[in-house]
Structure formats: C-alpha cells, structure tokens
Amino acid sequence: MSSAEWLLIGLLAVASYGVRLAGLIGGRAIAANPRLKPFLDDLPGCLMVGLVASSLAGEPIVTWLAALVALAVAITSNNVVVTMAAGLAAIIVGHQLPFF
Template sequence: MNFSFWMLIIVLAVAAFSIRVLGLFAGDTIRSSRFSWVLDDLPGLIVVALVASSLAGQSIGTWLAAAAALGVAYVTNHVIMTMCVGVAAYGVLVWIGL
C-alpha cells in the first residue's frame, strides 16, 4: 500500500472518531437544553423513519401486513407478537396474491 492509501485510512479514521466525539458533545448540549424531550423520543422516531422508507414503493400486500403489525403493536405492546403477526400477515397476503 502506498502513501495515499494510508492517508485515506487515517483521514477516515479521524473523521469517524470526530463524528462520535461531536455527537457526544451535541448530545450533552441538547440534554441540558429545553429540547431534551427530543432525545427521549429519538429511538422511536428512528424506527418509524426506517420502516416508512422501507415501505416506500412496496405493494399493497406489504402495506396491509405493516398495518396489521401496527395494530398488534398498538393493542399488545409486545414486540415478538408484532413480528409474528406481521410476517404471518405478509405470508398470507402473498399466498392469496396481493
């Protein structure tokens, strides 16, 4: 490996470390501000964003299975049951052709 590869590795390592350190400082700053409520809701918001982006462009069967999983999650608040019902609903909907 030549010098340019080593420099790239070092720059990327410093950038990755800097992002983590800046995240710690930003988190501490937000935690002590009036916007601290955002950090409490952040994990749920990230999950919703990931699910919404993965549903974009999917078939109606996928959306119906996601709606069934959402209903089970709302009623039971049980993660394993929500996953099982979502997968089962998707399997049934694919089997019937949706």
C-alpha cells in the same frame, strides 16, 4: 503503499473519530438541555417510523396491509414479539390469497 495513501488513511481515521467525538460531546450538551428532553424521548420512535416508512416505499399492497396489521397489533398489545408474529402471519396469509 505510498505516502499519499498513508496520509489519506490517517486523515480518514481522524475524521472518523472526530465525528464520533463531536456526536458524544454534542449529545451530552443536547441531553443536558431540559427544553430538548421531550424531543429526545420521542427520537427512537421517530427513527423507527422513518426506517419502516422508507422500507415500505415501492412495496406491493400486501406488504402495506401486513404493516397495517402489525401496527394495529403493536398499538393494542404493546408487545414486540406478538407484533412481529402478527406481521409475519399477515404477510404469509396475504401471499396465499389469490387476489394478491
């Protein structure tokens, strides 16, 4: 490999670890701020909603209905395994119905 390629690898390694270090330092600073604690407590749920919402974009109606069933089960049961089973069952049943 040429020296330019080694330089690029070195710069990318430094940048990668720099981003991780900045996240570690910044995360500790944010976590130490008591005014930001409520936002940090809600962050995992917001990330999950963002991931699910983006995965539903462009999906057929049967997928949206299964997601609604899973949401209802999640709210009532507060159990991840039961929620996953209900969502899976809803999508299987939805695909078996003739009008979907």
